[in-house]
Amino acid sequence: MTIMRCLNIKYIRGIVIAIILMFFYAASSFADIYRYVDKQGVTHFTNIPTSSLYRPYLRTGKIPYSSKRYDRIINQASKKYGVSFSLVKAIIMTESAFNPRAVSKKGAVGLMQIMPQNFKTLKITDPFDPYQNIMGGTMYFKGLLKRFNGKLSFALAGYNAGPNRVDQYNGIPPYAETRGYVKKVMRYYRVLKSKS
Numbered sequence: 734m735t736i737m738r739c740l741n742i743k744y745i746r747g748i749v750i751a752i753i754l755m756f757f758y759a760a761s762s763f764a765d766i767y768r769y770v771d772k773q774g775v776t777h778f779t780n781i782p783t784s785s786l787y788r789p790y791l792r793t794g795k796i797p798y799s800s801k802r803y804d805r806i807i808n809q810a811s812k813k814y815g816v817s818f819s820l821v822k823a824i825i826m827t828e829s830a831f832n833p834r835a836v837s838k839k840g841a842v843g844l845m846q847i848m849p850q851n852f853k854t855l856k857i858t859d860p861f862d863p864y865q866n867i868m869g870g871t872m873y874f875k876g877l878l879k880r881f882n883g884k885l886s887f888a889l890a891g892y893n894a895g896p897n898r899v900d901q902y903n904g905i906p907p908y909a910e911t912r913g914y915v916k917k918v919m920r921y922y923r924v925l926k927s928k929s
Contacts, residue, residue, distance in 0.1 A: 800831045803844065806864050810871035816878070819929055820885075821871050823921035824892065827914065833863050845870025889915045 769786040770776050803825065804818075811818040828846040829835035841848050843866035852860060855869030874892055881887035881899065890898070890905040893914040898906045905915060 800826075802831060803863055803867060806867045807871075810867050813868070814871045814875040816871050816875050817922075817926075819925035820918075820922050821867070821874070822925055823918045824870070824874065824889075825867070826921050827918045833861055833866065842866075843870075845873075847873065886915050886919070889918050 768776055769788060804822075807821050807825070808818055810816070811821055825831060825844050828841075829844050831844065833844050835844070835846065836842050837846055839848070842860040844863055845866050847855065847857065847860055847866060847870055849860075851869070851873060852858070855872055857865045857869045860866055860869075874888060877888040877891045877896060878885070880896060881891065886905055887899050890911050894906050894908060894911040898908075898911075905912060
């Protein structure tokens with residue numbers, strides 16, 4: 734392969750990456766960009782990482798608090814379960830970035846990424862329905878707040894890693910994902926509270 738051809742491939746790859754990044758900015762106007770390279774050498778980009786294989790690629794410094802699409806439902810859930818509107822919204826931003834069709838590799842579903850084994854307890858028949866998902870997720874989170882005596886960081890860790898893990902470690906489990914999750918929700922929560 735000639736040097737010129739190598740340069741052309743790198744140039745084309747750079748243009749493709751720039752187009753992908755512009756798409757993400759246009760589509761979401763927020764959110765950090767993550768990427769990972771698979772075993773075949775293909776680079777994958779996303780603004781909603783669904784796997785720990787993704788690593789931060791580009792930090793936009795913006796927070797997706799501008800979406801008001803589900804505010805009415807979030808407000809209803811907040812009032813019904815006594816959980817801060819800003820906190821519920823911060824959880825949704827972190828869990829799904831407002832994508833009601835989101836499904837994680839572990840099987841968590843919808844806006845608040847609820848696990849299927851919790852559907853019945855939370856009275857969810859359609860986890861992709863924003864109303865059912867937000868009401869069920871908020872009810873679940875309220876239960877975690879009660880379980881951990883109002884300790885917000887413990888409840889958030891329980892939402893991410895499971896309450897038994899929080900009990901096991903008597904606090905936030907030593908998992909990078911869970912610790913990052915708690916920090917991210919709290920960051921969004923502070924921004925949302927300051928804007929309300």
